[in-house]
Each structure stands twice: as C-alpha cells, then as structure tokens.
Amino acid sequence: MERKTILKLIITFMFFSLVAGLFNLGIVQGSKFRRLSDSNCIRLISQSGSRGNILDRNGQIIVDSKISYDVMIVPQDLNNVDQALALISRVLGVEAKELRLAFRKNFISSSVPVTVVANIGLKDAIALGEYKIEQPSIIVVPKPLRHYPYGALAAHVLGYVNEIDRWRLTKLEDYGYKTKDIVGFGGVEEKYDYYLRQEEGGLSVEVNHRGKFMRVLGFEPPRNGKDVVLTLDLRIQKIAEEKLAGRKGSVILMDPYTGEILALANFPNFNPSIFVNKRSKVISGLFNDPDAPFMNRAISSSYPPASVFKMVVAAAGLELRRINLSTSFVCQGSMMVGSRRFNCWDVHGPEDLIQAIAHSCDIFFYRAGLLLGAQNIHDYALKLGLGRNTGFDLAGETSGFIPSPLWRKINKFQNWYDGDTANLSIGQGDCLTTPLQVVNMLAAFANRGYLLTPHIVKSVGGVDLSAKKKRFTRVPFQKGTFDAIDKGLARVVSDPKGTGNTLSGLPVKVAGKTGTAQVSRGATHAWFAGFFPFDKPKYVICVFLENGGPGHASSVIAKQIIEAMVSQEIM
Amino acid sequence: MRNSFFRILILALIIAALGVLSIYSSTYQKEGSAWQDIYMRQLLWLTIGLACYFFMSRLNYRKLWDANYFIYGVALFFLLLVFGLGVIRLGAQRWLKFAWFNFQPSEFAKLAIIIFLARYFSRKSIDDTSLSSGKFGIFRGIILPFIFVSVPMFLIIEQPDLGSGLMLMLVFIGLLYLTNVRLKYIFILLITLIIPLPFFWHFLHNYQKQRLLVFLNPNIDPLGAGYTVIQSRIAIGSGGFLGKGWLRGSQSQLYFLPESHTDFIFATFSEQWGVLGSSLLILMYYLIIRQGCVIAQRTQDSFGRLLAYGISFLLALQVFINIAMNMGLAPVVGLPLPLMSYGGSSILVTFIALGILVNIDRTRNVF
Numbered sequence: 001m002e003r004k005t006i007l008k009l010i011i012t013f014m015f016f017s018l019v020a021g022l023f024n025l026g027i028v029q030g031s032k033f034r035r036l037s038d039s040n041c042i043r044l045i046s047q048s049g050s051r052g053n054i055l056d057r058n059g060q061i062i063v064d065s066k067i068s069y070d071v072m073i074v075p076q077d078l079n080n081v082d083q084a085l086a087l088i089s090r091v092l093g094v095e096a097k098e099l100r101l102a103f104r105k106n107f108i109s110s111s112v113p114v115t116v117v118a119n120i121g122l123k124d125a126i127a128l129g130e131y132k133i134e135q136p137s138i139i140v141v142p143k144p145l146r147h148y149p150y151g152a153l154a155a156h157v158l159g160y161v162n163e164i165d166r167w168r169l170t171k172l173e174d175y176g177y178k179t180k181d182i183v184g185f186g187g188v189e190e191k192y193d194y195y196l197r198q199e200e201g202g203l204s205v206e207v208n209h210r211g212k213f214m215r216v217l218g219f220e221p222p223r224n225g226k227d228v229v230l231t232l233d234l235r236i237q238k239i240a241e242e243k244l245a246g247r248k249g250s251v252i253l254m255d256p257y258t259g260e261i262l263a264l265a266n267f268p269n270f271n272p273s274i275f276v277n278k279r280s281k282v283i284s285g286l287f288n289d290p291d292a293p294f295m296n297r298a299i300s301s302s303y304p305p306a307s308v309f310k311m312v313v314a315a316a317g318l319e320l321r322r323i324n325l326s327t328s329f330v331c332q333g334s335m336m337v338g339s340r341r342f343n344c345w346d347v348h349g350p351e352d353l354i355q356a357i358a359h360s361c362d363i364f365f366y367r368a369g370l371l372l373g374a375q376n377i378h379d380y381a382l383k384l385g386l387g388r389n390t391g392f393d394l395a396g397e398t399s400g401f402i403p404s405p406l407w408r409k410i411n412k413f414q415n416w417y418d419g420d421t422a423n424l425s426i427g428q429g430d431c432l433t434t435p436l437q438v439v440n441m442l443a444a445f446a447n448r449g450y451l452l453t454p455h456i457v458k459s460v461g462g463v464d465l466s467a468k469k470k471r472f473t474r475v476p477f478q479k480g481t482f483d484a485i486d487k488g489l490a491r492v493v494s495d496p497k498g499t500g501n502t503l504s505g506l507p508v509k510v511a512g513k514t515g516t517a518q519v520s521r522g523a524t525h526a527w528f529a530g531f532f533p534f535d536k537p538k539y540v541i542c543v544f545l546e547n548g549g550p551g552h553a554s555s556v557i558a559k560q561i562i563e564a565m566v567s568q569e570i571m
Numbered sequence: 572m573r574n575s576f577f578r579i580l581i582l583a584l585i586i587a588a589l590g591v592l593s594i595y596s597s598t599y600q601k602e603g604s605a606w607q608d609i610y611m612r613q614l615l616w617l618t619i620g621l622a623c624y625f626f627m628s629r630l631n632y633r634k635l636w637d638a639n640y641f642i643y644g645v646a647l648f649f650l651l652l653v654f655g656l657g658v659i660r661l662g663a664q665r666w667l668k669f670a671w672f673n674f675q676p677s678e679f680a681k682l683a684i685i686i687f688l689a690r691y692f693s694r695k696s697i698d699d700t701s702l703s704s705g706k707f708g709i710f711r712g713i714i715l716p717f718i719f720v721s722v723p724m725f726l727i728i729e730q731p732d733l734g735s736g737l738m739l740m741l742v743f744i745g746l747l748y749l750t751n752v753r754l755k756y757i758f759i760l761l762i763t764l765i766i767p768l769p770f771f772w773h774f775l776h777n778y779q780k781q782r783l784l785v786f787l788n789p790n791i792d793p794l795g796a797g798y799t800v801i802q803s804r805i806a807i808g809s810g811g812f813l814g815k816g817w818l819r820g821s822q823s824q825l826y827f828l829p830e831s832h833t834d835f836i837f838a839t840f841s842e843q844w845g846v847l848g849s850s851l852l853i854l855m856y857y858l859i860i861r862q863g864c865v866i867a868q869r870t871q872d873s874f875g876r877l878l879a880y881g882i883s884f885l886l887a888l889q890v891f892i893n894i895a896m897n898m899g900l901a902p903v904v905g906l907p908l909p910l911m912s913y914g915g916s917s918i919l920v921t922f923i924a925l926g927i928l929v930n931i932d933r934t935r936n937v938f
Contacts, residue, residue, distance in 0.1 A: 003748055004880065008864055011884070014891045015857045019850050021898045025808040026846035033808025040805065041821040208825035 041206050042217065049198035050144035052225030054158060054188055056234040057260070057458055063158055063272075066147040069125040072113035073103070074137045084135050085116065091127050092117060113139055119277070144198075145276050152271040154237050156296035157230065157264050157394070157456060159187025160272035185275075186294065188457065191394055192228050195460045199223035226461030231260035239564040240265040243557050248291065249526075249545035250298040250435050251561065256443040256531055256540045258470050259452030268293035297546065299392055302400040302432035306515035307360045307499075307551065308527045309381070309427025311445065311485050313369050314353060316380035318481040322371040325484055328352040331363040337422045342366055345516075357488030358495040360514065360551075362426050369425025374416055377424055378404035383475060384441045384451065386433050391453040393469065400437055403430040428518060438529045439542040442512075444475050445489065446531035446540055448482040451475050489513055490534050500528065500555045507566055509534035512541070512558070514551030523547040528554035532562060538571065575862055575932045576628060579925050582859050583624075583910055587617050587918070589852065590911030593840045597823045597831040609832065609913060616915040620922035627926025631934055635927070636874055639690040643719070646683035649676035650726040657730070663905070665730050675916035677727045677735040682920050684720055684739055685746070685881035691716055692750040693873035712752040713760050716743070731776055734904025738888060740764070745884045746877060786902035800899045802828045803838035807849070807898060814845030832913045834905060837897040856890045863928050870935040879931050882924045 025033065050065035071092070073084045085103065089096040099116050106114045120128075125140045132138070146161050164172070164183045175194065177183065183197065184190040201222030206214040240251040240263040253263040270293045274282045286293050295301060317323040331348035334341050344362040348355070356364035369377060381387055387402035403424060405416030423429035436454055444451050455469040489511035492500040499514040512530015519525060526548035531537040541561065543554040565571055595610040635642065649667065653676055657664035666673040720743045728736035747757055772780070785797040806822035809815070818824065820842035823831040831839045841849040863883030867876045886909055893908040895901035907914050909921040 004864075004868070007745065007749060007880070007884070008861075011860060011864075011887045012857075014887065015853055015860075017900075018853050018891060018894050018898075021895070021900055022807070022841070022846050022849050022853070025804060025898055026810055026841070026849070027812060029808050030811045033805045034811060036805045037809035037822055040802075040827050041825050206821065206825065209827045214825060 041208070041214075042204055043207050044202055044204050046200050046202035047222045048144065048200050049222035049224040051146065051161070051182070051198050052196040052461070053227045054196075055227060055229045056232045056237070057230065057262075058233065059229070060234045062148075062150065062154060062230070062232070062234065064147050064149070065144040067142045068119040068121070068145045070115050070141045070143050071117040071120060071128060072115050072139045072141055074113050074139065075103075075107065080135075080137055084137050087131060087135055088116060088128065088138065091131070092120065092124055113141075119143075119145065146272070147276075148271065148273045150234075150238075151273070152269045153234075153241060154232060154264065155187075155269045155272055156266045156294075156298070157187050157232065158272060159184050159189035159191075160270075160275045161185065161189055162275045186396070187296070187394055188228055188230065192457065192460060196225040196228060198225040228457060228461075229459040231255075231262065231456050231458045231466075232264070233262045233570070235568060235570055236263040236565060237265065239263070239561055239568070241267075241269075243560045243564065244543075247545055247548055247557075248297075249543070249548055249554075250296075251544070251557070252298050252435055252439045252540075252542045253561075254439050254443060254452075254454055254540045256446035256452075256537045257450075258466065259440075259443070259454045259472070260458070260466070261454055261456045262539065264296075264298050264456065266295075266297045270294060296394070296396055297544070298435045299394065299397045300434075302398050302434045302437075303525050303544065303546070304429075304431055304517040304519070305386075305427040305433040305438060306517035306525070306527060307362075307426060308438055308513050308515035308529050309386075309431060309433075310357060310360065310365050310425070311441075311489070311513060312381045312384055312386070312427075313365050313372065313377055313425050314357060314485055314488065315384070315477060315481055316372050316376050317368045318353075318484060319380070319477055320372060320376060323353060323368050325353055327368075329356075329361075329364045329367045331361050333363075335363055335366060337366065337370070337419050338417060340419050342419070342422050353484060354488045354491055355495075357485065357513070358491035358498040360492075360499045365425045366422040369421050370418055372421075372425075374403075374405050374421040374424055377421070378402050381431075384444060386437050386441060390436055390440050391455075391471070392436060393455045393457055397436070398434060400433040401430060427515065435542045435544040438527070438544075439540050442529045442531055442542065443540045445482060445485055446511075446537035448479070448486075449475050449477060486511060486534075489530065493530075499551060500530070502552065502555050503530075503559045503562070506532075506559065506562055508532050508562065508571065510558075510562060512555070514555055516549075516551040519547070523549050526551050526554040528558045530558065533571070539565075575866060576929045579859055579862055579929055580624065582855050582862075583922070583925055584621075586852065586855055586859075586910045587620075589840060590836065590908075590913075591617070592817065593836050593843070593911065594832045594913050596818050596820065596843060597828075597836070597839045599818075600824055601826075612915075613913050613918070616918045619915075620918045623919055624922040624926040624929075627923050628929040628933065630926075630930060632875060632878065632927050632930045633872075633934070635686050635878070636690055639687055642683045643687045646676065646680040647723055647726070649674075650680055650723055652676070653730060654726070663730055663732060665732050665905075672915050675914065677730070677732055678916040678920040680723045680727060681735065681739060681742065681885055682882075682924055684723060685742060685885060686878065687719060688716060688743065688746045689874050689877035689881055691719070692746070692752075693877055707752060709756050709759070713747070713756045716747070717760065731779070732905055733775075733779055734892070734906045737904070738885070738892070738906065741888055742881060742885050745888075746881050749877060749880050782903045786899075799829050799835065799903060800896075803835050803897050804899045806835075806838040806842040810842040810845045810849075812846050814841070814843050814848055817843050819843065834893065834903075834907060834912060835897055836912050837894050837908055840911070841897075853890075853894065856886075859925075860887045860890075866928055866932040870931050872931075872935070875931040875935065879928055882928050886921070886924070 053061055054063040056062055071088055075081050085096055085099045089099055102116045103114055128140050161182050161184050164181045184193040201220040203219050204217045206217055208214055236253055244251050244265050244267050248267055250266040254261050268291045270286050328350050330350045331344050333347040334343045348359050348361045351361045351364050381402040387400055389397050389399045408414050408416050424431055440454055450472040453471040459465055492498040492513055493503045493510050500512050503510045510530055510532040511534045512528055515527030517525040526545040529542040531540045541558055543558045545554050591610050591613050594613050598606045598609050653667055658666040658668045658673055666675055724736045724739045806828050822828045822842050823839040828835055828838055860883045863879055867879035870876050889909050892901050893906050896903050907917040
C-alpha cells in the first residue's frame, strides 16, 4: 500500500472514532449525562406550608402557626460574606462572632444559602429587607412555626412538635416522612399528625454556574395541613387549669351524652413552645423531672379509686338483689373480717344505702361487698368501664386494673380472702383506675345507662367525626338502680354531713362522690367525681389530686371550677 | 477546478456559520457588551478570512516556494516577539497585541512550517517533479528538517503551548512519512523522541502535568483541572440524539462549561445540536479534508502535493485533537477548533490554508 493511502486511512479512522465517541457520550451514556446536566443547573427551593391549626369546639384557635423569618446569606465570595455578616450583626444586634460561627457550622456549598440567624421577628425582617439592594446576598426567608397563644394550656392534649426521631422515622418512612421533618409528639399532634402535617411545595429553578438564579422552571404550591377541631371548650379548659394551678393531678370535664371531652387539664405540665425555640436545657430538665410533666395523668396513669368505687358495689348489690333500699348496716367505726379489723373513717351508726353513699360509710360497703363476693364486684366494675381502655382517641391510655380471685390464683398463686373483698369494696387494694375511666363511669350514672367512648376530636379538615366518635354501649341496669345511686350521689352534696357538702352552696345542683385513696407512701390521693346540673346533667367532672390529701380537697377545686363556670355564664 | 473552490468554500462557510451561532449562544447572556458582541467580531474575522481565501486562491502558490525562507523567518520573528511583547492571558504568553486585536503567531507558524517542509522535500525543476527525499540520508532526511522544525516548536512549547508544539511535531512526522524518507529513519526519529519522554515530565509546567493526570482520570480533581473535561462531557452527552436546541443548552448558556466559545466550542455545539448535528459537523470537516487529499493526489507538482497533504493533515489533526479533547479522549491542550472557535488568528490561517489548497488545484494544469 502506498504511504498516502495509509495516511488517508489513518485520517478516516480518526474521524470515525470521533463519531463513535460521540455516539458513546450522546446515545449510550446520554441519559446519565442528561441527569448530570440537570443536577448542574436545576435547584429545588422548597417552600413549606403551615401545619394545620388546632381549634376548640367553638372555633377558637388553641394552636396555630405564625410566620417567623430565617436570615440566610448566599456565600458568593468570602469578602462579601464578612460584609454581609457585619451588616446583619449591626441590624439585629447579634455578635458578629456568633454569626460567623453559625455560618461555618451551616455552610454546605457556595450555591446553597446558609442560615445564620433563625426565627427573627417581623420588625427585624423588614429592617434587614431594606438592605436588599446594597447586599443582595442576604435573604430573609419566611418559615411557619408552631405558635401557642395560650402557652402551656392543654399541653397534654395537644402534644408538641419536634424533629422526627429515628424510631418514628423507620415506622413512618413509607408514608412520605423524611429526616428533619417536623412531626407531632404526643397528644393530638402525634395522633393526627398525618392530617395536620403540611405538604411541602416549592420552586424548581435554573441556576448558572455561580448558583445565580436564571429562571423558574416550575412551581408546586405548598399545601397547608388540615385543621383539627377538638371537643375542648377553651373557656372551661382555662378555668380547669387555673383552678388546678400548681397541684399535681388532673381535671376532666365531659359531656355525659356524647362523650366529648370539654376540658382535660393536668399538672405538672409543660409549654410546648420550648420545642419550637429549641431550648434544650429546659427540655432536658423537663424530661428528667421526677414528677413527669410530659405524662398525661388523666389517661396514662392509674390510681386506686377509693370511695368513688363504692357506686360500683352499690350498683352490683342492687342489681343482684343482695341489698335493697331498706337494707341498712350499723357502723360502729370498725368491724372484723376474718381476723383482721377493718375501720371506717368515722362512726356513722345505722346507715342505709343512700346515707352510706352520702357519708361514704366504709362499713356498709364492706358488708355489701362481702354479700356480693369479689367476682361479682369485678364483673360490675368492668360493666361500668373500669379495668379496660375506654377507647379514648389519644395514644397512651392505660387500662387500670380490677383484681379478681381468679386473677390472683393464676398470676400470684395466692388465695383470695374476705379481707381482700372488703378492701376491693372500698376501691383499695390492687384496684386501679384512671381519672378518665372514673369520668366515663360517672357519665353512665348521669345519662342513666349508657357507657360512652370519651373522645377529644370533633372534626378533621372540615369533616365532622362526632357521629363516628359517638359510640356507646348500654349498661343494662334497672331504672331503680340508677335512681337510688343518683339520689345517693345528690345526697353527698346536699346532706349537711355529706362528704361533698362543700359544693352545696352552688347555684347549680351537683351530684358526685368523693374519694380518699390510701397510698403506701405519701399523702392520700384526693378524688371528686360528679355531674351537674343534677336534674339535667350537662357536665361530668372528675378532679383528681395526686397525693392531694382527703377527697375534700378535690371537691373544693370542683366547686371553684363550677363556680367559675357559672359566673362566666358557660352553663 | 471551480468545483473544489466552491465545494471548500461552501463547507467552510457552513462550518463557520455554525461556529458563529455557537459563539453567540454561549455568550449572549453574559454581562457587558464586550461579551455580547463577540460574535460580531467573529463575523468580521470571517469576512477578512474570506478575503484571504479569495486572495490566496488567486495567488500562485509557487510564489510560496520562493518566499519560503522569508515566511519561515517571519514566523520565527513573531514567535520571538511573543517572548518579549506577548500578552499574557490564561497563564500563557501566546498573543501579540496589535491595534485592536490579538494575534497568535503559533497559528501562523504551523502553516509556515508546512510550507517550509514542502519546499524542503521537493524540487523546483518543472521537468522533474518527483520528490528528492528518496535519496536523502539520515542527515538531510531527518536531522536537518528536524532542526528547522524544532526551533519554532521549542519557542511555542516555551510560551507555553504544549498542544501547538506537539501538533508541529505530528505534522512533521506525517509529512516525513509522505515524502519518501526511509521508514527506518522515521522509526529512529520516533524512538529518539519517545525515549526521553519520561524525563520531559520534569520540564512540564504544573498545570500541564495536572492536565495529563486529569486526562487519565478526570475525577481526581473534579472542581479544578478536571472540571472542564467533566463539564464538556456532560454537555456533549446531555445533548442526546437531537440536542437541546439552539440557545437551550444549559451547560454552555449557564456557563458551567468554561471556554465554551473557544476551545470547547464543540461541546457547546454538540449540546445544542445533539449527536446528529455533531456527526454532520464532523462529516463536513471530513469532506473538506478529503477534498484536500483529492487535490493533493490530482496535482503533478511535488511541492503542491506535499503542501496540500500537509494542510489537510494539519486540519485533520487539529479537528481530531480538539474534538477528542472535548469528549475527554485526549488531554486538554489549548487548541482551537478550526473555523469554529472564536479567534482571528485561527480563522485567518485556516482560510489562508484553504485558499492555498484551492490554488494548488487551480494551478495544476500548468504542469
């Protein structure tokens, strides 16, 4: 072959290889490079909508979101960054050193804006906005934040919001949750998080090699979360928290016909806004507090119901005809059961059922309980909703406990003695109930025969759930039984010697039962559970004070609450 | 005769027009009228280039034979001038500043060397047009021309412009191969050139070493030396088959691709016109070069033949190395794409070379 032919072949081969290379890049690896090219020049700027509001039954806002502002700077060149930081420090009065530290900590890359100050107010945001022309690298970005106009009010019902934790993330990943998402913890915020949470939208924009904005490619509007309307009545809730103020315990008010919770207050409580401001010292202090301020005492912890339990025994006795209205026992202050002496808190003399309820005579109920037997008491307690979950719509409900001879045999290999029956008859021993269960039981006596499902959410995103939430089971007691027990509960207040007599001065007629629970350590727990107005019950109330002393203490608080409700013309 | 004139003219004009479009697309969004009007300057150069093309196609190329030493001398003079007065841009001293433009003598030197070599290996005699090199010994065949080539080459490499320097060497070897210099001698030359290569490594500038390393693996320095190659590969690849469309190339129009209107104009073009457009572009280059080879074969004059082969080979090498470097198949060297890249010197020299080519075809009947 001639040399020139070889050279021409070489040239042809060179050009052929160029076309081959072109095919390799453009066709074979084309999609890969297309993706790389897009990631070069397309940035997503997310815009978050705001989380749904939580409202009370009258549409009053309990929790909403308010706009706060983050100050970001676009780090184009280092000199400019220093100038911008100096300007921010002058306008906001923050030390430049802190800003530089925040900048260094949050810096990702030169095209990503860096947050240097978070959560500034509107005034500061406007003040910084005026420097937009001088310093275009400073951006002020609005960000919706949880806002609690009433501070700690109803904190346990609401829960709080915080960055998602690993455990929740693994469970919720499939539902579109991502790391760094803000999610609800506890209460309504957690239970209804899926509805409350906003959907992120945003802009996809084209940027040049410096990250400078070129044009908008698309916009997906952010969607706000759905509003959740609670059954709470903000006015009653406020009163309940005010009156409970500073005493460990909880107060519940419920509608006796629907099961709607009108107020649910606990103390100690917490202010959910600490999680918004990320005050980690306060937060860890609260978590380590032995009084457990994050615990929703009304549903998550159970206590011996003490004398409040007596209405279970009374109902069982009447229903099973072991006692009737003319049955009376003589109270001499104490009695022997087996070889053990059981005391009454007073000497009452002869007492019939109504009197025994009114005066909370232990002797009467020891005897009635021994006539019934422990298994019957246990069965009737369960019929009245004790010892099992009420079906309340917030998480963390505990079922309480009603002991029975069978349970003891199986689980503890111990025999059941009459002394245990006597103890159970006055709601002591192993017997445990939550304040919510007590309120629910009282509601059955107030509405005469329906065990309700307490609930706290009325509607979600405009869809009324009350019909779905209003579930009840019939309590098949005779009318006479309810009449007798209600009469007794009314006498608790109206009888001058009644344990709840302190409530008698109120303009509304209240019926209820006090309880003083003995505990192994510390002062007694104080109960008051009742309903009012007596003739046409509209409210069931339970006041529980942990180590709060005798039941009287609770009835005083109940009285204050009802007084305030009357004076504010809520009834 | 007229055929090759128009064929080359039309192909060159189409390529140059595409070049202007690409230059416009890569600069029209930049700030400042200096950037935005850059395509106007290219149009101006194009006009001057066309004038040169017409002029050279009329000027009997045999005159180059006579002016040969003068041309070589002028080229050397300019290269020396660059050392003294050159404008430093992008870290290299390659340009001479004239009234309103910068001139790159190395572009001119490439053509001058080809003319010189063509003259060196052929005879003036009208009767005997065969090559004289067949009887050359190693000194006249290799060493002497090598010295003539290596002086301007050394000056160019020292600018530093390794790409243009190596280009000269490749053109020299190609021309040597076409003359009847014995293959044995050429192998000796190649071996003596290749053996000391490892030692040259130490004489390379840092950026040159880096570019070579990056060529082997662009990802060792994705934001530094490898950045250009990566971005240019992305630009070419993301164009797909049909391209993103004119003015829609995100890589070049948003400046992710540096030097998008000069050395990396092929990537700019390819992103917007896709594999299809780029293949057609490569085909057009190939057609010009093939036309050059046809002209070389047709002519009876050995000087004209060597000259035509030399010009075609130079063009082919420049196009190949530039496009290969755009695709990451060759190390990044500062070589423009003839007829497309922005730059007056390259446009002028290319059109002059094409004009000479056409003239060779026009004059062949004289012999």
